[in-house]
Amino acid sequence: MSSVVQEKPEYYSVGILTVSDTCSRDSTKDLSGPALKTLFSETSHSKKPFRVIKTKIVKDDSFEIQKSVKDWCDVENLDLVVTTGGTGFGIRDVTPEAVQPLFEKSCTGVTHAMIKASLEKTIFAALSRPVCGIRGNTIILTVPGSPKGAKENIQAILNVLPHAIDLVRDETGENVHAQLRVEIPQRQRKSPYPMISVTEALNIITEHSNTLSPIKVPVDENLIGMVLAEDVVARLPVPGYRASILDGYVVVASDGPGIYPVVGVSIANTSNLPADKLLPGQIARITTGGPVPPGATAVVMVEDTTLIRASADGLQEESVEIHVKVNDGANIREIGSDTSVGSIVARKGEILSAVGGEIGVLASVGVKEVCVYRRPVIGVLSTGNEVIDHKNTLELKYGQIFDSNRPTLFSIAKATGFEVKDFGIVDDDPKELEKTLKTALTQVDVLVSTGGVSMGELDLFKPTLEKSLGATIHFGRVKMKPGKPTTFATLSGTSGAPEKLIFGLPGNPVSATVTFYLFVLPALRKLAGYENWNSPILPAELTDKLSLDPRPEYHRAVISFDHSKGKFIATSTGHQISSRMLSLRSCNALLKLPEKTDQCKELDKGSTVDAILIGQLS
Ligand SMILES: Nc1nc2c(c(=O)[nH]1)N[C@H]1C(S)=C(S)[C@@H](COP(=O)(O)OP(=O)(O)OC[C@H]3O[C@@H](n4cnc5c(N)ncnc54)[C@H](O)[C@@H]3O)O[C@H]1N2
Ligand code: MOO
Numbered sequence: 001m002s003s004v005v006q007e008k009p010e011y012y013s014v015g016i017l018t019v020s021d022t023c024s025r026d027s028t029k030d031l032s033g034p035a036l037k038t039l040f041s042e043t044s045h046s047k048k049p050f051r052v053i054k055t056k057i058v059k060d061d062s063f064e065i066q067k068s069v070k071d072w073c074d075v076e077n078l079d080l081v082v083t084t085g086g087t088g089f090g091i092r093d094v095t096p097e098a099v100q101p102l103f104e105k106s107c108t109g110v111t112h113a114m115i116k117a118s119l120e121k122t123i124f125a126a127l128s129r130p131v132c133g134i135r136g137n138t139i140i141l142t143v144p145g146s147p148k149g150a151k152e153n154i155q156a157i158l159n160v161l162p163h164a165i166d167l168v169r170d171e172t173g174e175n176v177h178a179q180l181r182v183e184i185p186q187r188q189r190k191s192p193y194p195m196i197s198v199t200e201a202l203n204i205i206t207e208h209s210n211t212l213s214p215i216k217v218p219v220d221e222n223l224i225g226m227v228l229a230e231d232v233v234a235r236l237p238v239p240g241y242r243a244s245i246l247d248g249y250v251v252v253a254s255d256g257p258g259i260y261p262v263v264g265v266s267i268a269n270t271s272n273l274p275a276d277k278l279l280p281g282q283i284a285r286i287t288t289g290g291p292v293p294p295g296a297t298a299v300v301m302v303e304d305t306t307l308i309r310a311s312a313d314g315l316q317e318e319s320v321e322i323h324v325k326v327n328d329g330a331n332i333r334e335i336g337s338d339t340s341v342g343s344i345v346a347r348k349g350e351i352l353s354a355v356g357g358e359i360g361v362l363a364s365v366g367v368k369e370v371c372v373y374r375r376p377v378i379g380v381l382s383t384g385n386e387v388i389d390h391k392n393t394l395e396l397k398y399g400q401i402f403d404s405n406r407p408t409l410f411s412i413a414k415a416t417g418f419e420v421k422d423f424g425i426v427d428d429d430p431k432e433l434e435k436t437l438k439t440a441l442t443q444v445d446v447l448v449s450t451g452g453v454s455m456g457e458l459d460l461f462k463p464t465l466e467k468s469l470g471a472t473i474h475f476g477r478v479k480m481k482p483g484k485p486t487t488f489a490t491l492s493g494t495s496g497a498p499e500k501l502i503f504g505l506p507g508n509p510v511s512a513t514v515t516f517y518l519f520v521l522p523a524l525r526k527l528a529g530y531e532n533w534n535s536p537i538l539p540a541e542l543t544d545k546l547s548l549d550p551r552p553e554y555h556r557a558v559i560s561f562d563h564s565k566g567k568f569i570a571t572s573t574g575h576q577i578s579s580r581m582l583s584l585r586s587c588n589a590l591l592k593l594p595e596k597t598d599q600c601k602e603l604d605k606g607s608t609v610d611a612i613l614i615g616q617l618s
């Protein structure tokens with residue numbers, strides 16, 4: 001019977017790649033390759049010797065360099081790959097540029113140690129540009145092309161190399177890398193990923209979800225769901241002038257009830273008083289929101305007055321009787337009484353909600369644009385040879401299914417206000433998957449893929465992320481139902497850009513949806529600056545008993561407020577298998593059910609559980 005467990009060789013395997021146009025034409029000119037080979041062969045380490053099992057000479061050509069290095073890392077699985085040559089300042093010197101993108105991790109300390117050792121010999125070492133890193137289980141070093149320089153560099157770090165190789169082999173999970181590569185009969189029969197709790201998974205995700213940089217955005221409805229990155233101060237008072245609260249007459253309150261001449265009118269935005277002010281013994285017509293003229297001290301509503309005399313043409317009021325006594329200030333909004341100028345009308349961290357209040361306030365005080373955190377852009381893709389776009393009008397062939405994951409995830413993103421880019425359906429083909437992931441990751445902050453994360457031979461997502469993209473997988477299994485194979489990885493951003501978050505959600509449609517709510521949405525909210533990124537949780541009483549699963553379950557349910565009981569009640573959406581999309585129909589909550597134990601196998605009707613609100617309450 002074949003076994004996946006391979007004997008560890010009794011040596012550290014080394015490949016030496018000479019990079020030189022000249023040597024590639026005439027191998028006898030290669031001095032540094034053989035010099036390094038001798039150095040490694042003569043080095044006896046207490047644990048294991050080094051053995052140079054691969055040597056090759058290539059031109060100063062990025063493609064050739066990369067091809068050899070990738071082959072020695074990914075196929076030959078060598079412990080150490082050393083390139084010599086092409087690290088200088090010459091126009092053809094491209095080794096660092098060719099090798100660096102292959103790294104999954106950089107080994108800056110090793111690079112420093114090599115440079116330091118060479119600089120102690122000659123200042124010309126400053127003209128070498130070595131880079132060192134890790135790809136899969138292989139350490140890659142780039143050293144200069146001169147035999148002397150090459151040897152000095154390696155000698156500087158020779159003592160730490162065995163330990164470094166041991167760490168790479170043992171701690172990045174030799175089994176993870178090696179086992180994913182074996183043929184089907186030898187495929188792994190246990191997942192190499194530890195099963196972590198939902199809480200641990202969320203902690204890891206939030207640790208990597210760093211709020212994006214602020215941007216300036218005009219004040220309009222496109223702000224809905226954005227979070228303010230700074231306090232906003234009222235530029236203007238509201239109202240900006242003394243304004244009437246009612247339709248009626250401005251009066252001098254101390255005049256009291258009586259018949260008065262109507263000397264003018266102050267309707268919204270216009271006033272035509274003869275003296276530009278109201279004098280005692282005069283009144284003027286005013287409409288709600290109209291400017292109260294100087295001299296006026298109160299407004300009397302039209303219902304508390306009678307017309308005494310109209311003009312001969314019947315178009316104007318000449319005198320009116322005021323029936324009531326009003327106090328000074330009655331029915332007048334003083335300047336800044338709603339919002340005073342200079343006051344803080346919205347605070348950093350506040351969400352500009354769809355209710356409209358915050359955006360309305362900003363508009364009212366003359367704020368034209370605000371500083372908000374940029375919202376992440378999400379890329380969504382489905383994987384699977386059997387998955388067909390749901391808009392495709394052809395009949396499904398045997399074994400095919402319609403893609404329900406993309407439409408579902410697009411809908412959630414739209415409802416929650418996040419911009420989505422569609423990267424379609426990708427076949428279970430490593431090259432195609434790699435290409436799509438690479439393209440997508442240049443365009444989005446967060447990539448969400450569904451399918452291909454479990455144990456099947458076509459479940460290629462995790463190995464592709466690690467080996468072809470150099471992403472770091474932080475977890476690959478979570479103790480939950482549905483959603484067990486949920487995967488989270490990050491890819492470091494280039495030149496200071498934020499790292500990209502990558503979610504590999506399970507292909508089962510319910511699992512993909514539930515895990516989007518549980519893991520992706522909080523990350524998106526945190527990136528967008530939300531101070532509380534979790535969905536609300538309400539206590540709800542079960543209307544029926546529920547059996548428990550060995551994994552903590554996120555049970556789809558409908559919750560509503562029962563007025564007679566004065567509490568929320570929760571009703572299951574029925575059969576909860578991860579493929580049954582109907583279990584999400586009408587669902588507005590995920591009930592957090594504990595895992596089954598010997599003591600507790602089900603929850604009784606009437607039990608109270610935590611319900612994570614994911615939809616509308618009706
Ligand atoms: N030996 C094991 N098998 C499985 C395990 C396990 O632990 N050991 N885990 C199971 C669990 S739990 C889940 S969840 C699924 C996850 O599967 P994958 O993420 O690998 O997804 P696929 O294999 O690609 O597909 C699973 C299932 O979902 C359907 N699917 C995929 N994409 C879509 C889509 N876009 N729209 C609709 N339906 C989709 C696909 O046809 C399969 O039926 O693995 C279990 N297996
Ligand atoms: O964990 Mo899976 O998501 O049960 O179907």
Ligand SMILES: [Mg+2]
Pocket residue numbers: 451452453454455456458459507
């Ligand atoms: Mg699968």
